[in-house]
Amino acid sequence: MIDWARVRELRDEIGEEEFREVVTLFLDEMETSLSRLEPDATAQRAESDLHFLKGSSLNLGFSDLASLCQRGERAAATGAPETVTPEEVRRLYSASKAEFMAQMPAQLGV
Template sequence: MIDWDRVTELRAEVGAEEFAEVVDLFLDEVETTLARLGQTPGQLEDELHFLKGSAWNLGFREFGALCQDGERRCVAGQEASVDPAAVRASYARSKQAFMARAAEFLSAA
């Protein structure tokens, strides 16, 4: 569900202190996008693209893959087959898994 190697890599790239800010920004931006996901006609593909990139950047592998699948469906003209509730549920599971181990990555050590 979570690519912990990617989490470790990102933390090393940005530094321990900046990593907490990256996580906060990620959570804020993703949750803002999820709140409006699919509500604006014609925006679902772009929203899923944004979520996919954000997810993979922080190692949310399963969530990112689901967003990629939805994005591909939109490109193929199958936007109606995308289930925003399933996307939100995948994020919630991924966030829960991430937060269960977050302390080891968010410490300034």
Template structure:
């Protein structure tokens, strides 16, 4: 669900101080965006929001969440509206966030 290789790579690239800031910004931004996902008026809007969330998720290693966003984005593009479950997307994010935060100290060197 979390791509720890990507997380380690990012942390090595930008350093621990900037990494902590990126994590904080990512979590704040995604939570701001995801709170309104169930209230979007069109599937085009939903597809655009899922595209944004997917990109953000991939940057920080939230692989499972990113895959679910991609599936939703693809479904929105095809007009398969019944195959998009915004609640599942929200749940996936919060599950990923819990795994990520819980694993940071165990998997990353300090």
């Protein structure tokens, strides 16, 4: 669910203090973006929203969420935005966030 190698790489690149700020910013941006997802969004809007969520997820190692968003983005690009629902994305984000927060101390020694 979480690519801990990517998370460690990011933390090592930017330092522990900046990493904490990035995590806080990431969580805030994700929750804001997730709140805007709509089940009846146009294909173009869904594609754009899922593209943003995919990129953000990849940056912080939320690999399963990034994969789901990529699948939804591709489906929306072909005119089938209903393939991946906002509820699916929100559920996986919640599960990923819970795992990330629970495992971060052990994985990163923070």
